[in-house]
Amino acid sequence: MTGREGERGQAVLRAVGLRKTFRDTLVFENFHLEVSGGGLVALVGPNGAGKSTLLECLAGAMPLDAGSITIVGEVSDPSSASHWRSVYGVLDDFTWLPDLTVADHMMLMSPERDADAVHRALESFGVAGIRDRMPESLSSGQRQRAALATVHVRPWHVLLLDEPENHLDSEGFETLVRELEQAAEPRRCIVLSSHSSVLVERLGCPVITMAAPG
Numbered sequence: 001m002t003g004r005e006g007e008r009g010q011a012v013l014r015a016v017g018l019r020k021t022f023r024d025t026l027v028f029e030n031f032h033l034e035v036s037g038g039g040l041v042a043l044v045g046p047n048g049a050g051k052s053t054l055l056e057c058l059a060g061a062m063p064l065d066a067g068s069i070t071i072v073g074e075v076s077d078p079s080s081a082s083h084w085r086s087v088y089g090v091l092d093d094f095t096w097l098p099d100l101t102v103a104d105h106m107m108l109m110s111p112e113r114d115a116d117a118v119h120r121a122l123e124s125f126g127v128a129g130i131r132d133r134m135p136e137s138l139s140s141g142q143r144q145r146a147a148l149a150t151v152h153v154r155p156w157h158v159l160l161l162d163e164p165e166n167h168l169d170s171e172g173f174e175t176l177v178r179e180l181e182q183a184a185e186p187r188r189c190i191v192l193s194s195h196s197s198v199l200v201e202r203l204g205c206p207v208i209t210m211a212a213p214g
């Protein structure tokens with residue numbers, strides 16, 4: 001799998017021979033994925049196909065049964081600090097902590113504790129006005145926009161997005177498309193899952209179709 005046309009660089013993410021089971025359920029096996037710098041790849045497939053599980057495994061949040069993952073040339077080791085600087089996922093289980101505002105969360109994710117960068121990140125997703133709100137007081141779409149805005153303050157080489165279109169209204173959807181189109185950088189790549197054929201078509205990116213476990 002390669003990066004988008006005209007933006008090809010060296011492999012940022014290389015996954016080889018991945019296998020994951022839950023008890024008797026084989027979710028995927030011998031799964032390979034390579035994404036170049038500037039690349040964006042979409043995972044599609046029916047409910048239960050294994051998209052979220054794959055993203056969790058790539059994020060290092062869930063152990064694999066077999067296989068190896070390399071990120072910018074380094075074998076992924078979820079127990080190392082460098083792993084968490086290299087990989088970032090806005091996944092199903094995005095955690096909002098109690099008693100912290102949206103801006104507090106983002107400041108914690110920003111290595112430079114850069115309040116201006118936090119403001120700009122929220123602004124880019126049209127939610128600068130919620131910076132001092134508690135996440136539980138927000139609508140699901142506002143929370144999704146804030147979660148997506150964190151990708152501008154948290155460092156990453158590999159960004160993993162699980163159904164990023166969820167809860168977004170049409171304006172939020174357009175913002176998401178624009179942000180993803182502008183995210184290409186030589187030492188960065190993105191893997192996302194989606195049930196939106198419109199999003200995948202708009203992005204014009206390579207698609208991997210996963211099948212439901214038998």
Ligand SMILES: Nc1ncnc2c1ncn2[C@@H]1O[C@H](COP(=O)(O)OP(=O)(O)OP(=O)(O)O)[C@@H](O)[C@H]1O
Pocket residue numbers: 022025027045046047048049050051052053054213
């Ligand atoms: N913690 C778990 N324990 C046992 N089985 C699990 C667990 N998480 C997922 N599964 C199973 O693994 C398979 C893949 O699930 P997964 O959530 O990765 O699919 P998905 O493609 O993301 O689905 P959806 O489109 O519904 O989000 C399913 O059969 C699911 O039942």
